[in-house]
Amino acid sequence: MTARMLVDGVASVQVSALDRGLAYGDGLFESIRLIGTIAPLWSRHMRRLAEGCARLYIPAPDPAQLWREALEVSCGMAASVLRITVTRGIGERGYGLPAAPRPTRVVAAFAPPPVAAGVYAQGVRMRVCNIRLAEQPLLAGLKHLNRLEQVLARAEWNDPAIAEGVLLDSHGRVISATMANLFAVVDGELLTPALDRCGVAGVARAEVLAACPQVRVGELTLAALRGAGEVFLSSSVRGILPVRSLDDGSYAPGATTRRLQQHWCDLGFSMEQGE
Amino acid sequence: MTARMLVDGVASVQVSALDRGLAYGDGLFESIRLIGTIAPLWSRHMRRLAEGCARLYIPAPDPAQLWREALEVSCGMAASVLRITVTRGIGERGYGLPAAPRPTRVVAAFAPPPVAAGVYAQGVRMRVCNIRLAEQPLLAGLKHLNRLEQVLARAEWNDPAIAEGVLLDSHGRVISATMANLFAVVDGELLTPALDRCGVAGVARAEVLAACPQVRVGELTLAALRGAGEVFLSSSVRGILPVRSLDDGSYAPGATTRRLQQHWCDLGFSMEQGE
The missing domain is CATH 3.30.470.10 (Aminotransferase class 4, branched-chain amino acid transferase, N-terminal domain)
Incomplete structure (x- = not known):
């Protein structure tokens, strides 16, 4: 490096x-x-x-x-x-x-991390991590240097076809991916997990929230995530990544994902879409 | 430094x-x-x-x-x-x-940290910290480099008369001090908190457990700690420190504390007692 x-x-x-x-x-x-x-x-x-x-x-x-x-x-x-x-x-x-x-x-x-061909079009594959994030309201949301949980989460798999893992808290609520925030369209409503007990409040997530005032910030269960119509990740480094599968379930990139990818292009991140 | x-x-x-x-x-x-x-x-x-x-x-x-x-x-x-x-x-x-x-x-x-005169004889004053330790079994017990909780705990007070703070977990159970493990004699029984969900399993604590096979490792409530007959801290750096007070309550160093201080001397730590 x-x-x-x-x-x-x-x-x-x-x-x-x-x-x-x-x-x-x-x-x-x-x-x-x-x-x-x-x-x-x-x-x-x-x-x-x-x-x-x-x-x-x-x-x-x-x-x-x-x-x-x-x-x-x-x-x-x-x-x-x-x-x-x-x-x-x-x-x-x-x-x-x-x-x-x-x-x-x-x-x-x-140098920017490589993004596999087709990822922005078709999406990434994900798994659910076994580790449960500990709940510490005094540190929740911060991008601090205590990141051993993310290191252990990412160490759970080495299949290169799996790009990311879903992190749950100790109550089984969905919080995020290991290095991105997560959004899901559930019953037609765009949802992202609240991050007042754990997780990192990403800058890209803040941009999505500003661009989509209708997003509900709240509790997202794993069952709701599995049944979602559309799932995507937000990352300040990678932008808006559709999720194409979670374990054995699959998703198709939907209209909300495409609209936010376009928003990212409009912000000036157009290179990311072409990598 | x-x-x-x-x-x-x-x-x-x-x-x-x-x-x-x-x-x-x-x-x-x-x-x-x-x-x-x-x-x-x-x-x-x-x-x-x-x-x-x-x-x-x-x-x-x-x-x-x-x-x-x-x-x-x-x-x-x-x-x-x-x-x-x-x-x-x-x-x-x-x-x-x-x-x-x-x-x-x-x-x-x-150089070893200074220990105030009389501390080994009379003990340290403590307070209860507001922060609650997050529970992460995969990291519990380890002396890892993710120590922001301890930094925030120690930042809660700056009264130099208070040497240490009691850390509780999110369920209100007593876990440890910010840089030492904690033991209490409750109803005649020597107790130290279990550290399978959070806390650092100190080396001095392990030595105490080996020297006192009768110690019970389990749950210690704050109420039980306040009502304890004898409380002491174990630290690989400072040895066995009697606790003389917790908030408004006070303790007298007891026979168990004195016996373990003697054990520390026998191990070769005799200089600590004289500082």
Whole structure:
């Protein structure tokens, strides 16, 4: 994996081994799709990052500075994925917050992940994961660095034909995919799970909610998901992905999915549809 | 904070910014008390680390190599605390496990944390934290790098007279302190919480369980804790700490606490009692 990277504004590929991001996962990140020098969802990413910093008591970085660094690391790339990581920085040993925190910021640009041919047209295959997400309202919604549940979920399968897994909470409610949010049309109504107890409130999900004011945010059971007429995933990196199957059940990409894919094109993400 | 450190066996104070330990908290750690060149609980630490690696599918480091590195970083220190961090290493972007993982290992030695005068004799003051630990059986017991709950718990208070906080799970059961395990004598029986849904199964706790076969591992309610005759904390770094108060209630250090403090002395931790 090659990446161009700035650590606290300086070209570097390393961070302190005493950083609390490493010691405790004490920080946040954003994965941001760039088309040349355009990041259509930038302001939503910055809003989520600021909210996450506030909830974790980490001084928020300056978005203008992050944008300058984003342009620097992605310079010359026709398309890229930025990863911005913000940690609480180096701290004394122990969990207590440093009296004078100096957050660490890492801005890195990567080549976009490959998306298999036909995925945007026909959709991805999914399975239901065995792991159940733990419910922690104080961290729910945040894109924080404590992601072992997602690592364990993704380790459950290695069939390359399966692109994603459905994550349930400990009560069996559908929450999301491992790296995307999930929407389903159930009895004609567009639904996405509430994320106040677990899950990551994706920036692409926020864009869908803004584009479709009729979406109901609430409880989605696995039975309702299996019986849905249309299912799709939203991802700031991959856009709108139809779901073609869940275990043995299948779906056809429907009108809502196509309308949102078109919305994504209109935002400037047109390259994604053609990959 | 100064520390002597080896990263993958090489003197360094940095790790790759692409390490999954930073990206996802994808790893484990051990905090180990050394008295000169003796680590009385070393084999328990190595056992827990191996178990954690197995549960997270991380190739386990060689304990003999870790021990050589521990002696190197702590050389010349009369007393020290080692932190051994093992991560899944550098990975491709995304949660999927690398096909050929190369774990990262960081071995660092620090001066032991100061312990206030009289603490071992009279005990520490505690409060009950507001945060409730989320229940994730697949991670329960492990000393993994996803520690945001502990960071948020410790951020709840800054009164230096309060040394520790009681953590409850989402059902209100007592689990532990923020950086120690907890034992209580309730109706004459020595009890410590079960840690199969959340919490860290401390190495010092394991030593207490081995030394006191009569300990019952089970459910401890907050009401039972408040009414306990004797409460103490176990920590691989701090040893056996009597608890003198919880919110407005108080305890006197009792015979069990004193017997276990003596056991800690017998193990070779005698310096701790005198700090």
